[in-house]
Amino acid sequence: MSARFLVTAPIPSPGLDLLRCAGEVTVLQDQPDSAFLRHLCASGNFDVVLTHTRDVIDAPLLEQAQLRGVANNAVGFNNVDIAAATANNTMVANTPGVLTAATADIAMLLILGTARRVVEADTMVREGRFHGWEPGLMLGSDVSGRVLGLAGFGRIARATAHRALAFGMDVIFTPRPPVHREVSLTELGEFAGKVKQVRWNELVEHSDFLSLHVPLTDGTRHLVNASVLSRMKSEAVVINTARGPIVDEAALVQALKNGPIGGAGLDVYEHEPALAPGLAELPNTVLLPHIGSATVRVRGEMARLSALNALAMARGELPPHPVNPGAWD
Numbered sequence: 001m002s003a004r005f006l007v008t009a010p011i012p013s014p015g016l017d018l019l020r021c022a023g024e025v026t027v028l029q030d031q032p033d034s035a036f037l038r039h040l041c042a043s044g045n046f047d048v049v050l051t052h053t054r055d056v057i058d059a060p061l062l063e064q065a066q067l068r069g070v071a072n073n074a075v076g077f078n079n080v081d082i083a084a085a086t087a088n089n090t091m092v093a094n095t096p097g098v099l100t101a102a103t104a105d106i107a108m109l110l111i112l113g114t115a116r117r118v119v120e121a122d123t124m125v126r127e128g129r130f131h132g133w134e135p136g137l138m139l140g141s142d143v144s145g146r147v148l149g150l151a152g153f154g155r156i157a158r159a160t161a162h163r164a165l166a167f168g169m170d171v172i173f174t175p176r177p178p179v180h181r182e183v184s185l186t187e188l189g190e191f192a193g194k195v196k197q198v199r200w201n202e203l204v205e206h207s208d209f210l211s212l213h214v215p216l217t218d219g220t221r222h223l224v225n226a227s228v229l230s231r232m233k234s235e236a237v238v239i240n241t242a243r244g245p246i247v248d249e250a251a252l253v254q255a256l257k258n259g260p261i262g263g264a265g266l267d268v269y270e271h272e273p274a275l276a277p278g279l280a281e282l283p284n285t286v287l288l289p290h291i292g293s294a295t296v297r298v299r300g301e302m303a304r305l306s307a308l309n310a311l312a313m314a315r316g317e318l319p320p321h322p323v324n325p326g327a328w329d
């Protein structure tokens, strides 16, 4: 019998073509609610489900599922309960690497966009409120000479560091906040002498831009909370291209409204796609719709990698990018 794939939203053709060559493909056109997704996964009609970050693959679904694997079309996999997947012999795979540069570009765009008030400026022009050059019009802040604090020092953080250094920023980082883990010179590699490791407290207190690059786990949920925000510089800006719940969004809105911080550039939200009350009204924010990886090439590559993961799992082989490689032991 040929392999049977469930794809929870249309994906670019490089991925779909690969799947279609290997078996039967069912693509959902509308986002499934959790009961429907659970029903489909438990039906026995599919070998592998290709999911997206918005699909919640939790323990109840995994306990009933009759699947060999879950190919998550993302590098992040916080939407999948990995322990429950492993306990139920379900392999999970993801798409690392291909979206690093695109996501770092968006982090840099948010740094520049918040510093130079790009949304306010664009809105002013479109609304016909631009009446010619003025010495005091839309003054923002410099990025060169300012401190970028990276929470995390993985692939995307490093790619963001590259960009920030090219813009003349001073880069400090904490590899695994809030805990301390010393990074060796070998691990620093090409960044030795160019960036400085600090503890989480220092990162919070010294950053002009605090950019988040950690996975969402129990240890990083609300990493940036009211207490952290209260210790940041008065003009500091929070940048989040990782996962929304790393920031307590209600506390962020308060900190943006009443001080102490100066702005926020967000691509992800705590209760995505909903925004915390008041966030959209704040002028000192740049708000994007989770587009870190959204280039034609990158989304095509992600779809291709997800399909390769799905094909391998359908054949009972270890996928190219397994998250829980021991799931079938």
Ligand code: DGY
Pocket: 053, 073, 074, 075, 076, 077, 099, 242, 292, 293
């Ligand atoms: C990911 O891959 O984790 C992104 O958030 C989705 O593009």
